[in-house]
Amino acid sequence: MRTCQIIYWPPFRIAVWRGDETGYDMAESTISRAFLILDMLGEERSTISPEEIALALNTTRSTTYRYIKTLCDTGFLMQLSRGAYALGPRIVELERKIQLSDPLVNTSRPFMRDHAASFANSTLLLCGLWGDRVLCLHQEAAPSTNGEPAIIQRARGIPFSLFKGAASLSILASLPLAKRRAIYLQSGKEIEEAGLGDSWDAFRRTTRSLRDRGYVVTSGSFGSNLIAVAAPILDADGAALGSITRIAPISQKSSESDFSADVRAIVQNIQDALRHAFMDRSKSPPRRARK
Numbered sequence: 001m002r003t004c005q006i007i008y009w010p011p012f013r014i015a016v017w018r019g020d021e022t023g024y025d026m027a028e029s030t031i032s033r034a035f036l037i038l039d040m041l042g043e044e045r046s047t048i049s050p051e052e053i054a055l056a057l058n059t060t061r062s063t064t065y066r067y068i069k070t071l072c073d074t075g076f077l078m079q080l081s082r083g084a085y086a087l088g089p090r091i092v093e094l095e096r097k098i099q100l101s102d103p104l105v106n107t108s109r110p111f112m113r114d115h116a117a118s119f120a121n122s123t124l125l126l127c128g129l130w131g132d133r134v135l136c137l138h139q140e141a142a143p144s145t146n147g148e149p150a151i152i153q154r155a156r157g158i159p160f161s162l163f164k165g166a167a168s169l170s171i172l173a174s175l176p177l178a179k180r181r182a183i184y185l186q187s188g189k190e191i192e193e194a195g196l197g198d199s200w201d202a203f204r205r206t207t208r209s210l211r212d213r214g215y216v217v218t219s220g221s222f223g224s225n226l227i228a229v230a231a232p233i234l235d236a237d238g239a240a241l242g243s244i245t246r247i248a249p250i251s252q253k254s255s256e257s258d259f260s261a262d263v264r265a266i267v268q269n270i271q272d273a274l275r276h277a278f279m280d281r282s283k284s285p286p287r288r289a290r291k
Helices: 026-039 050-055 061-073 089-101 105-118 166-173 177-192 200-212 256-283
Strands: 003-009 012-018 077-081 084-087 123-129 133-141 216-219 227-233 239-248
Touching: 026 061, 026 166, 050 061, 061 077, 061 200, 084 166, 089 105, 089 256, 105 123, 105 133, 105 239, 105 256, 133 166, 133 177, 166 216, 166 227, 177 200, 227 256, 239 256
Parallel strands: none
Antiparallel strands: 003 012, 077 084, 123 133, 123 239, 216 227, 227 239
16 A cells, blocks of 8 residues: 655655555655756756756656756756756855865875875875765875876866776775675676676676785876876775775886885774774763753
8 A cells, every 4th residue: 555755855845655566765756856957967068958857857847847946946056047057056065065074085184195295296086985986085196306297087076987997996896795796787898898807706706806905006097107006995894985096107116015005004094083083973972952
């Protein structure tokens, strides 16, 4: 038997139908589809029309305008002209908030600054895992001795493949077996094209080997003349939170072992600091409400 529950989540008023034979959750669908509009906008498309939204989402005119109104009311979209909508100022506000409050970034930044200058002409990257995508969250560059800092094609907030580059592969290899299995079933062709295995067994062996090594080394992923060495950042349960990557010219005289030791030392400092921070927070007594 299907039941309907009304949930108020300002500015959403959501009708949730539960108990159908497919397990379909209307609330999840409504919110997810509304936010799909934001994914349609970016560098290649700065504005979008209601007609384009309706076509992409296969929604009626009234539903499309309801999504648009909700996103505009909350600042995620803004109307530039009649029939043209762009990303709204709320996104800028949230970007500022996350830069100031992200525990992974705030914890990692001082250690990255301390270690950045250890190898000249190199860059340290902090990357985070979000779903099945990897995002660059922060970077610190070492002083340049040749006047030309390394060109890193990893600006903050740009998602990139989970199957290419040391930053991504170190995270991928640290994911639980069940998660890697699900990823393979969904992206087997892309995994094979990346040279990570043409079967589940081959992919499992490849990622296990990378995990057991403790760090990943690649060349050519960030630039034809660059080498990257990355190690995963793990939480207290061993789950991957992100990675630290050192990127430097291949001509750099420092050895792979020097880079890997440095990256793993940074990661260890970050992991220890995160665990202490969350341990202290769990021990602190709850705040009493002000009267």
